[in-house]
Amino acid sequence: MANLAYIVVIAAGAYTYAVLTIGPDTGNGGFQHYILGYQLPFFAAVIAAAAVGAGVGVLIGVTGLKRIRQDYQAMVMLVISIMAATVIGAAPSFLGGEPGISLVPNPFSNLSAVTGAWAYVAMVAFACLIGYLVLRKFTGGPMGRALRAMRDDEHAAAAMGFSVVRMRLLTQAVGGAFGGVSGALLVAFIGGWSPGAWAYVETLALLTAVIVGGMGNDFGVTLGTFVIAVLLLQGVQFLPQIRSHTGLTEALGWMVLGLLTIGFLWFRPQGVFRERRPKYRLRPDPTGDPSSGALAGRRG
Amino acid sequence: MSAAPEDAPGSGRIAAPITAVESTESAGGPLLRLTDLVRQYGGVKAVDGVSFEIQPRTITGIIGPNGAGKSTVLTVASGFMPPTSGHIEFDGRDVTGLPMHRRARLGMVRTFQIARVFEGLTAIENLMVAVPQQRSLTLKGLVVGRRYWRSEEEEIQERAWQLMKTFGMADKANEKAGRLSGGQRRAVEIMRALMMRPKLLLVDEPMAGLNPKLTRELEEVLMTLREQGLSVLIIEHELDTVERICSEVLVMAWGKVIARGQMAELRTRREVQDAYVVG
Amino acid sequence: MHLLVQSIGFGVAAGAVLSLGAVGFTLQFGISNVLNIAYGALMSIGAFLGLFMLGLGLNIWVAMVLGGLAVGACSVLLNRGLITPLVRKGMQPFGLVIVSVSAGIVLEYVIVAVAGPATQSYGNLSGATLNFLGWTLTTAQVVIFGIAVLLMVGLHLLLTRTQLGRAMRATSSNRTLARSCGIATSRISDIAWFMSGTFCGMAGIALAITIESFDFTLGSIFLIPMIAAAVLGGVGQPYGAMIGGLVVGVVSSVSSAYWDPAYQSVVAFGIIIVMLLVRPRGLFGSSSATRKLLA
Numbered sequence: 001m002a003n004l005a006y007i008v009v010i011a012a013g014a015y016t017y018a019v020l021t022i023g024p025d026t027g028n029g030g031f032q033h034y035i036l037g038y039q040l041p042f043f044a045a046v047i048a049a050a051a052v053g054a055g056v057g058v059l060i061g062v063t064g065l066k067r068i069r070q071d072y073q074a075m076v077m078l079v080i081s082i083m084a085a086t087v088i089g090a091a092p093s094f095l096g097g098e099p100g101i102s103l104v105p106n107p108f109s110n111l112s113a114v115t116g117a118w119a120y121v122a123m124v125a126f127a128c129l130i131g132y133l134v135l136r137k138f139t140g141g142p143m144g145r146a147l148r149a150m151r152d153d154e155h156a157a158a159a160m161g162f163s164v165v166r167m168r169l170l171t172q173a174v175g176g177a178f179g180g181v182s183g184a185l186l187v188a189f190i191g192g193w194s195p196g197a198w199a200y201v202e203t204l205a206l207l208t209a210v211i212v213g214g215m216g217n218d219f220g221v222t223l224g225t226f227v228i229a230v231l232l233l234q235g236v237q238f239l240p241q242i243r244s245h246t247g248l249t250e251a252l253g254w255m256v257l258g259l260l261t262i263g264f265l266w267f268r269p270q271g272v273f274r275e276r277r278p279k280y281r282l283r284p285d286p287t288g289d290p291s292s293g294a295l296a297g298r299r300g
Numbered sequence: 301m302s303a304a305p306e307d308a309p310g311s312g313r314i315a316a317p318i319t320a321v322e323s324t325e326s327a328g329g330p331l332l333r334l335t336d337l338v339r340q341y342g343g344v345k346a347v348d349g350v351s352f353e354i355q356p357r358t359i360t361g362i363i364g365p366n367g368a369g370k371s372t373v374l375t376v377a378s379g380f381m382p383p384t385s386g387h388i389e390f391d392g393r394d395v396t397g398l399p400m401h402r403r404a405r406l407g408m409v410r411t412f413q414i415a416r417v418f419e420g421l422t423a424i425e426n427l428m429v430a431v432p433q434q435r436s437l438t439l440k441g442l443v444v445g446r447r448y449w450r451s452e453e454e455e456i457q458e459r460a461w462q463l464m465k466t467f468g469m470a471d472k473a474n475e476k477a478g479r480l481s482g483g484q485r486r487a488v489e490i491m492r493a494l495m496m497r498p499k500l501l502l503v504d505e506p507m508a509g510l511n512p513k514l515t516r517e518l519e520e521v522l523m524t525l526r527e528q529g530l531s532v533l534i535i536e537h538e539l540d541t542v543e544r545i546c547s548e549v550l551v552m553a554w555g556k557v558i559a560r561g562q563m564a565e566l567r568t569r570r571e572v573q574d575a576y577v578v579g
Numbered sequence: 580m581h582l583l584v585q586s587i588g589f590g591v592a593a594g595a596v597l598s599l600g601a602v603g604f605t606l607q608f609g610i611s612n613v614l615n616i617a618y619g620a621l622m623s624i625g626a627f628l629g630l631f632m633l634g635l636g637l638n639i640w641v642a643m644v645l646g647g648l649a650v651g652a653c654s655v656l657l658n659r660g661l662i663t664p665l666v667r668k669g670m671q672p673f674g675l676v677i678v679s680v681s682a683g684i685v686l687e688y689v690i691v692a693v694a695g696p697a698t699q700s701y702g703n704l705s706g707a708t709l710n711f712l713g714w715t716l717t718t719a720q721v722v723i724f725g726i727a728v729l730l731m732v733g734l735h736l737l738l739t740r741t742q743l744g745r746a747m748r749a750t751s752s753n754r755t756l757a758r759s760c761g762i763a764t765s766r767i768s769d770i771a772w773f774m775s776g777t778f779c780g781m782a783g784i785a786l787a788i789t790i791e792s793f794d795f796t797l798g799s800i801f802l803i804p805m806i807a808a809a810v811l812g813g814v815g816q817p818y819g820a821m822i823g824g825l826v827v828g829v830v831s832s833v834s835s836a837y838w839d840p841a842y843q844s845v846v847a848f849g850i851i852i853v854m855l856l857v858r859p860r861g862l863f864g865s866s867s868a869t870r871k872l873l874a
Binding site: 063069070071072073074075076078079080082083086087090200201203204207208211248250251252254255257258259261262265266269 | 613614616661664665668670671672673674675676677678680681682683684685687688689691692696799803806844845848851852855856
């Protein structure tokens, strides 16, 4: 099941990166307030963001362990994500409150603007590659098989000796680490983070990416994210602004996003790319014709 | 695609995948022992003080009218839900508080009344997934990668193929389990349980919905497995089946075991007939 | 002590609006079994329709009724055009939540596209201040409270005294059985969505009257305490939602009097999460409702 509170994990990573790389909050005239401020190097902060993301992911996952109806669980997740943003926004000295944290150091600040931007692109591409390779370990091969089995029927999986709780929390932790890193990279680029950056609608953007890409397909999800993020949310900025209606173009972006989600769920719920299934080939066997026998050939 | 007699399960070929059933000589005592088992739903006692033992290498049947508490006994014994009171011992060890997946790892594996397969997985994947402690699912397996688990994975695949062939379903191996017929799903579920090399199989009406010929073939399979060291606790409505395969039969009614013995003998007993008529 | 009394008074007034919204939410859920997250957006539509009608010079209370009916129609359209077809296609509850979230966001931004993202206000409609039992309330608050009570009593009579109400309750407790008893469940569904939308629209306008200003996110912000009220009373149970609305209203009002008001909504969040995880049937829920909720 998709985690509708995933945006919280991304935010946790972003905040972690921000407060670990930025200087103490007494700097710059003390106009903003936050904890820590350790000025750690980039990689240390990214790793910390991954760890915090994993931890938050597990915490959210714990609420999902209670067996209630799917739609109730979805609602709990949505409420958790809205609640987290509200609480952070209401606590001004913890993580910057409603205005958030700005002036987060850019790892490429010593390069020129253009070179820095390309360096950032290269870094993100590298992170995606690493992420894809790690993800493959989980979704391909026997581990992926076990996870898909658990997704299909948890009771039957437990009857097969799988610890459903452990595997669920494991996937939450891995997903959380991914979210943490992506939050860290995001904030390193945009330089600031506030509750407004991870509201309820942003969750929809993530969902759309996953649904359009195809829930069971890594490649699909990656591509879906790219298309949604780049084309829709950034692309609308290049449309001509309609002067009489401020915010209309942004509104159109969100409307398209919502309609896209509904459209895909209606017409092509499996997404653009289907889940791939491995085929196991029959080995040559001397004992005879494999297709004969008791339950062969019956069709329901 | 009818099966020639020599291809039927139980005619010897089944030996290969099952020989690994672990022996249960350790304690010398019963394999499963239920003591004063009670399970309440609200105010109703679905199971009301049931005690019995299952010896190694036996097939024990539970019969009784609907609502007698047969499935509840099996469900509680497998750890799917906890008993209200009472004790469950398996292989000389108290497992009353253990969750279902831990009991499964100890060798007590159940199937469900309505066959549950992993619908999104192919038939053979359903089998291959049923080895919970396989190396590929450990942290080391994730870190080291394929070279740590490849040979084990190949062996698992080999065993899965053997079972698929024994059950005559090799041509369905790459079919999604969600597309299989009821009988094929049941076969997949039983094969999946056997992949775990269980000591005790708990099966709830495995013959339901199978035609008479398939029923006989499944009986053969169970008896062959018993010869190889497996114990089976089976809930079954079809008394002829019970008579053919079970060495001991428990009759349940109103949450209690009201009679036990061999089927042929039980058929003549008055209280058994009463339970069926009244229940 | 005065602070406590006063905050309870405000809580009751706010709770009346909450109850109105929560009853609508829970009525539709009880009958169609779909969690409609777009409910918040429908509420915003109601508030903006009210603004539009005020601009036309209509009396606010007339606007409230008309706006409610219009949102009721929107609600039926949402069900007929989107939810029912998807349910027929076999979509799972989780998918329906995503669909209703998406639909809600689309509707919200339709408001933005039509009326712009700016903050709006009905102006001061609160009327004279009344003193009552040590509470200081505005005329508007008292009138809204009265309307809410009237609607609740009306709903109660409808559910218990009429054939339609019996059919609705039957459909809510077991849809398949109701259909086999000859109840046209899809028509009952339409009626439930319509009533739900009407309550929703009226609650939206009532809310817009009582708060100083609002924008297109009005409904989705208010959705949280409304869901809290519905969940507290046991989702799908109108009477539970009435009481739940009052409880949530009073509790958040009192908590914000004694605690940082910034955390006011946190109380509602806490109620939802704790109730859903610990006692999903709600405080007054029956065990048959529980079976419906537990997977």
